[in-house]
Amino acid sequence: MADAVHPTAVVDPRARIHPGVTVGAYSMVGPDVTIGADVEIGHHCVLEGRVELGPGVKVGHGSILGGEPQDLKFKEGTPSGVRIGAKTVIREYVTIHRATRADGWTRVGEGCLLMAMSHIAHDCTVGDGAIIINYAGITGHCEIGERATVGGLTGVLPFTRVGAYAYVGGVSKVNADVPPYMLVAGNPAVAHGINVVGLRRAGMPTAERRVLQDAYSLLYRSGLTPQRALERIQSELPPLPPLARLVEFLAGARRGICGPPRRGAGEGGDVTPEPESERV
Template structure:
């Protein structure tokens, strides 16, 4: 047993685990049978690494995360442009990675794949290179993010849904199972279908997130302008600027729409 392993309290690390002596392992970290930890990995206090997990690359993991059997984090990206450059995976606190989850490090020297805190990634989900995932995100079984996807806070993604590269999904949005998302999904809405269309406001999610009723009314008014008025995106933004009472949520929605480089998903009645 290496000197570094000797620093970890007895019983927290299985004797079959392979831990590079250069890895930085925090206090109270549990590492299960046959797990492999690479030389440039940093693992925060209280995190649990279960059997057969592989954590490699320049990967930094926060406190109290859990990695279930056979998860793979920090491996080289599935990207033909990757040429062996130094790139990163950065993960916040208290996130859970179930069986066979894969998280790729970024393409591009010094670039990052970044995941926030308090997320749940169910079995077989995939987070590709250069993705940015916020806090309190849930990805259901077998959902996948292609490269350079941005997922804002409190998004829920249904099982086997696929998000196209460079797409952005706004906060508090919900993506239905099996959805094929090829354009940006605005905050606070529900998207479903192949290709995905916007089918309504995520009213239940907004209520659960504690957004006040008066703000929810303004968001509902904004949804009707955006998807029921027959206006194009530029016209809808101008109308919303005139008609909606300002709030943090409304301003976030407007900012998202102004910066939707791929265009936004169309409505179900368009």
């Protein structure tokens, strides 16, 4: 390991580091850090507190992992940490703060991409394959589902959920839960359709995408309340696995969900609304 650590890096001897890990110039690795095989840590990085990096993680220059949470109720010395899944890429100057509660973890899944200058706050959970674009701010206790995308310069309010495969357009304010598979944008973020492009890339069959579009129509185009729309989705549409995930998410929404576009309002953000019926 010694040959792969830059001579100006400060690595605590108590840190558990797999052979072959590279640590760049002027980086600091604390005593409670665990680093898996083939991890690359850039220059001027700081890993403090309990930080666990899975195999193949890449940490860009200037990133800070495991810093104290920006939360007034946090008590200094609380043993908590940050866990990063295998092959996740963390680009330059990303900050990820540790959890507020004892033995708690801020978690980022496998194969994620956290672009430069983005922030993941304390007690968040980011699912496998999620993408957080430049300057996005994920505040405390948020949940970002697998393969969801959060656009650049977007702010997500505390305790908010973004469902799996959802796409949040750039420069958005997310103050309510974003259901899985939805395309949302704006201030506040509103739903513009199903994330058809993302679902195609994920290999979802056409039949399943069409059912999700039918669910979107009931949820956002029927004029029904979310609860009544949920009841009709459950009673009228085939119980395919993606629909079951959507229903479970809607049933568990405690902060409300993103609403429909306001009549006469501009689209905003960086999304192009999908047609109500997918083109084949």
